[in-house]
Amino acid sequence: MINTILCALGLSYAGMASLSLAMDRHHGQVWGRDAAPNVRRALQLAGALLLALAIWPCVAGWSATVGVVAWLGFIGAGALPVALLLPYAPRLLLRSSLLAAVAALAGLVTFLR
Amino acid sequence: MNAVKVDKVLKTPQQGGLRQAMAWLHTWSGLWISWLLFAIFLTGTLAVFDDPIGHWMTPEHALEEAAHANDPPLPKVTDRAHRLELALDFMAKEHPKADMWEIWPVQRPGHGLSAYWFQPSGGYGSADLDPLTGAVIEHAREATERETIGGHHFVDFHYELHAGRIGVWIVAITTMIMLVALVSGVITHKRIFKDFFTFRPAKGQRSWLDAHNAVAVLTLPFQFMIAYTGLAFFSDDYVPAPVVAQYGMDNPKKAFLADWNDAGKPERIGQPLAIPALESFALRAEQAIGQEIRAVVLDNPNDASMRVCMYGWNEDTELLMRLSANTGRACYALATGEQVAVRLPGKSDTGGAGLTRSVMSNLHMVGFGGTPMRWLYFFCGLAGTAMMGTGAILFLVKRRQKAGGEFGAYTQRVYRVIACLNVAAIAGLSIACVGFLWANRLIPVGLEHRAGWEVRAFFGVWFLMLVHACLRAEKRAWIEQLCLLAALCLLLPVLNVLSTGDNLVAQVVRGDWESAGVELGSMAFGLLAGWGAWKVHTRKEKPARKAAAKEGPAPSASLQVTTEGQS
Numbered sequence: 001m002i003n004t005i006l007c008a009l010g011l012s013y014a015g016m017a018s019l020s021l022a023m024d025r026h027h028g029q030v031w032g033r034d035a036a037p038n039v040r041r042a043l044q045l046a047g048a049l050l051l052a053l054a055i056w057p058c059v060a061g062w063s064a065t066v067g068v069v070a071w072l073g074f075i076g077a078g079a080l081p082v083a084l085l086l087p088y089a090p091r092l093l094l095r096s097s098l099l100a101a102v103a104a105l106a107g108l109v110t111f112l113r
Numbered sequence: 114m115n116a117v118k119v120d121k122v123l124k125t126p127q128q129g130g131l132r133q134a135m136a137w138l139h140t141w142s143g144l145w146i147s148w149l150l151f152a153i154f155l156t157g158t159l160a161v162f163d164d165p166i167g168h169w170m171t172p173e174h175a176l177e178e179a180a181h182a183n184d185p186p187l188p189k190v191t192d193r194a195h196r197l198e199l200a201l202d203f204m205a206k207e208h209p210k211a212d213m214w215e216i217w218p219v220q221r222p223g224h225g226l227s228a229y230w231f232q233p234s235g236g237y238g239s240a241d242l243d244p245l246t247g248a249v250i251e252h253a254r255e256a257t258e259r260e261t262i263g264g265h266h267f268v269d270f271h272y273e274l275h276a277g278r279i280g281v282w283i284v285a286i287t288t289m290i291m292l293v294a295l296v297s298g299v300i301t302h303k304r305i306f307k308d309f310f311t312f313r314p315a316k317g318q319r320s321w322l323d324a325h326n327a328v329a330v331l332t333l334p335f336q337f338m339i340a341y342t343g344l345a346f347f348s349d350d351y352v353p354a355p356v357v358a359q360y361g362m363d364n365p366k367k368a369f370l371a372d373w374n375d376a377g378k379p380e381r382i383g384q385p386l387a388i389p390a391l392e393s394f395a396l397r398a399e400q401a402i403g404q405e406i407r408a409v410v411l412d413n414p415n416d417a418s419m420r421v422c423m424y425g426w427n428e429d430t431e432l433l434m435r436l437s438a439n440t441g442r443a444c445y446a447l448a449t450g451e452q453v454a455v456r457l458p459g460k461s462d463t464g465g466a467g468l469t470r471s472v473m474s475n476l477h478m479v480g481f482g483g484t485p486m487r488w489l490y491f492f493c494g495l496a497g498t499a500m501m502g503t504g505a506i507l508f509l510v511k512r513r514q515k516a517g518g519e520f521g522a523y524t525q526r527v528y529r530v531i532a533c534l535n536v537a538a539i540a541g542l543s544i545a546c547v548g549f550l551w552a553n554r555l556i557p558v559g560l561e562h563r564a565g566w567e568v569r570a571f572f573g574v575w576f577l578m579l580v581h582a583c584l585r586a587e588k589r590a591w592i593e594q595l596c597l598l599a600a601l602c603l604l605l606p607v608l609n610v611l612s613t614g615d616n617l618v619a620q621v622v623r624g625d626w627e628s629a630g631v632e633l634g635s636m637a638f639g640l641l642a643g644w645g646a647w648k649v650h651t652r653k654e655k656p657a658r659k660a661a662a663k664e665g666p667a668p669s670a671s672l673q674v675t676t677e678g679q680s
Contacts, residue, residue, distance in 0.1 A: 005485050020310040063434040066482050072334050073489040079331040080496065083310045 003110055004061025008054050008070065010104030012078025015050030017097030018043050020082050029090040050101060051075060053108065060111040132301055139297040144508050144531070146290045148538035151501040153284060155542060157271040157339075158494030160264070161479060161487050162634075165627035167263025170553045172613040172628075179623050190219045192244070194392035197409065199247030200228045201388060203240070204414070212381070214411040218395075221426070260563040261553055266571065267546075272343075275568060278350075284343075285351050291340050298329060305330060318510045325503040328496040335493040336500070342477035345470070373463060377420075377444065377454050384417040386448060391421060394445050398423030401455050402441025419447040425458060429483065435459040436472045438480045502539045509535065533582045533590075540594035541578030543642070547601045547635060548574035554612040588649060595646035602639025606632045 020026045022043035027035040035043065054074060059067035085093040159166065168175050190196070200216040208214070208230045215229040226244040229237055241250040262269070273280035299305065309330060312323045329336065349356055349366060360368040371378065388411070395406045404425025412420045425441035432438065437459045444454040454462065461468035475481055479490045509532055520527045552570035556563060582590045609632065610616045620629040 001483070001485060016310075023307075023310070025307075026310060062482055065436045066434060066486075069436070069476070070482060070486060070489065073486070073493060076332040076335055076496070077489060077492055079310070080328070080492075083312045083327045083331065086310055087312055087314050 001061060003107060004057045007057035007104050007107040007111070008061075008074045009078060010100040010107070011050050011054035011057070012074045013081060014078075014097045014101035014104065015047045015054065016075070016079040016082045017093055018047035018050060018101075020086060021094070022047060026086055026090075029086055030094050050104075053105075054078075056108060057111055132303060135297040135300040139294055139301050140508065142290050142297070143294040143504050146287050146294070147501045147505040148534050149283075149287050150291055151498060151505065151538050152542050153271055153287065154494060154498040154501055155546065156267040158491055158498055159546060160267040160271050161491045161494060162630070163264030163268050165264070165630055166267065166550075167261075167265065168627040169631040170261045170263040170550070171259055172609070172615060173259060175625065175628055176613075176615065179625055182623065187224050190224050190244075193218050193395065193406075194390065196226045196244050197391045197395070199244070200226060200242060201391070201411075203228055203242055203247055203249070204230065205388075207240075208238070209415075212413055214414050216409045216411075217407060218409065219405070219407075259553070259558050261567055262564045266549060266568055270571075272346075275572075281347060281350065285347065288340050288343050292337075292344075295329075295333070295336060295340065299333070302326060302330070318507070318514055321503055321507040321510050325500060325507055328503070329500045332493045332496040332500075335490075336497050339477060339494070339497070342473045345473040346477055348470075373467070375422075376462065378412055379418040379420050379446075381413050382417045385415055386417045386419055388414060388419070389447060389450075394421055394447075395423055397445070397452070398441075398443035399425075401443040401452065402457060404428075404441045404458055407440065417448050420453065421445050421447055422454075427458065431458060432481050433483050436475060436481050437461070437468060438475045439468075439471050505531075505535050505539065529587075532587045533579070536582035536587065536590045536594055537575070537579035540591065540598055540642075541575055541582060543638070544578055544594060544598045544601060545571050545575035547598065547605065547638070550605060550631075550635070551601060551608060554608050588652075591649045592646050595642045595649065599639045599643035599646060602635045602642060605635040605639075 021030060022035060022040045024034045027033070027040075055067065055071045058071040058074065061067070062070055082093065082097075085096075196218045197216060200218070201214070204211070204214045204216075210233075211230040213231055217225075217227040217229070220227045220241075224244070226242045227239060228242060229239045232238045241252065242248065243250055269275055272284055274283060276283070302308075305326075308323070308326060310327070312320070312327050314320050316323075344351060349369060353366070356365045356369045359365070391409055391411075395409065399406055402423075402425050404427075406423050407426040408424040410422045410424070412418075412422070422442055422444040427438060427440050435458070439456065439459055439461060441458040442454070442456040442462070443452060445451065446453050456462045461471060463470075479486055482489075509528060512528060516524060516528075518524050549567060549571040552567045556566050556570070560566060578594060581594065585593065606617045615628070617629055617632050620626075620632070
């Protein structure tokens with residue numbers, strides 16, 4: 001179960017962070033300039049993909065019905081720290097979300113069986 | 114102020130278009146319910162953990178449980194047939210006239226034997242029986258046993274304010290207005306996607322607005338769901354017309370619930386019929402539903418129409434996977450021995466509507482998904498609570514920059530009342546909640562009607578905080594109440610050591626995470642309150658006009674209150 005939670009939370013957090021960094025205002029908070037159009041596209045795509053992937057551990061860990069409810073909850077829970085970290089520690093947001101994405105994607109392997 | 118200028122600055126909601134009208138609706142509907150809604154949300158959030166809180170509030174039980182934690186598990190009950198007979202004998206002797214006998218042959222926890230029936234006066238009667246002899250077990254409350262309603266206080270307060278049906282209706286109307294405020298808030302917030310992750314700290318009014326928007330928007334699905342399912346929970350109370358239309362004016366709800374919960378209940382025929390041994394039916398039912406039997410319900414005992422229904426237990430692992438908390442159920446007509454109805458676990462015997470109803474209430478009560486889901490609800494609930502609190506505070510922060518003049522000559526006095534209510538509803542209620550836990554340890558254990566005094570302490574503390582908020586200047590009131598809250602929360606573990614001798618380290622060592630969780634959670638809230646008190650204390654009072662100029666074009670254009678006042 002702990003695997004499920006960490007995976008889902010990591011993916012939603014990284015997904016939401018990626019979506020936020022695709023926005024000029026928040027891109028500027030981290031890198032000090034607006035995002036190039038193709039970078040923005042890439043970040044949006046990565047964010048959407050990570051959020052979509054977060055449904056996998058939820059459904060695998062609970063069930064199709066409970067998992068969808070959990071997924072909606074995790075997406076909200078993943079977005080709150082992004083909003084909080086952006087003004088206070090934008091660099092930390094970048095690093096921690098990268099770490100979360102890598103760890104959670106690696107964790108997904110455990111659901112392959 | 115001349116007439117021309119009034120013309121220019123005063124806009125009615127109708128003149129400002131939809132968004133302005135919705136902003137007005139959001140501000141004013143939201144303000145008046147925010148205090149009550151804050152209370153409902155905070156207690157509802159705590160109610161997620163009503164079991165651990167109740168566990169902490171019965172330390173004698175908690176310590177006894179801990180002493181037996183390493184005992185080998187009780188052996189599985191093998192004499193169920195005998196137990197069923199003992200309970201049937203008891204019912205035949207003591208309550209032969211009751212038209213429903215209910216037996217729990219392997220009551221959990223502890224594998225007891227219990228019988229239930231409807232009293233002639235209404236309500237449930239119950240008796241615990243000795244599983245070997247069938248004798249009634251008398252439960253004399255021991256003098257050392259702490260009488261308390263425990264964490265259930267938060268559940269009850271949250272849906273009926275301890276005021277019975279009137280409370281249920283007050284909560285209903287408040288919830289309905291909350292849905293209005295959610296919808297109007299979404300329409301009002303025109304930069305909902307642009308500002309999705311935006312929080313700008315230390316910027317006064319803008320920060321409050323950002324915080325209000327962020328917690329609301331980021332957890333919006335949860336807030337809609339919890340408000341909507343809360344209403345759906347009591348739908349047959351709130352919208353009784355369809356039930357009356359179907360069942361007539363004569364006690365329609367009872368007929369509706371009878372149909373709803375048990376459509377196939379047989380009518381008495383009047384011919385006598387002996388009760389057969391029920392164990393064979395229990396075994397058949399276990400085959401049919403795939404669950405261990407929890408309750409055996411006998412309708413019309415000793416009548417030829419007699420029917421027995423067997424209900425199963427939901428195991429924890431099953432509730433992890435299912436949104437519906439319906440157990441399995443199989444019914445048999447005893448005259449023929451024929452299986453007349455079967456419901457598999459998680460399914461409904463009243464079709465899609467029935468399943469929807471049970472899923473809705475279970476969604477609200479988080480009766481699925483286990484502990485992780487409870488924590489998710491807890492944090493989303495806290496976000497909702499923060500949404501109410503920041504909204505109420507924002508109203509005044511905004512008017513401190515620039516008075517709205519909404520109440521003419523009384524404006525400043527109304528603002529003062531709102532300020533008092535803000536302090537009492539937000540800091541004061543939080544103090545009352547932790548005060549309830551303090552009362553649990555401070556009120557003498559042997560006191561008559563002790564549980565009632567704990568609840569009275571909750572309301573008493575809350576009332577005192579309201580009085581305090583009215584007597585002190587707003588800023589002082591905030592600081593003092595937040596400091597008191599921080600102290601009560603942080604010292605809760607100390608109180609526990611002094612009153613029961615149990616401490617946080619011991620709880621963790623023996624693996625009692627329910628007790629430890631309550632105390633650690635309380636300390637976390639204490640730190641938060643202390644930080645809040647410090648923030649209020651160090652806040653600089655900027656001259657209103659200068660501050661307004663520095664902020665530039667307010668993002669709050671999206672939340673503009675339309676009566677712009679007499680500047």
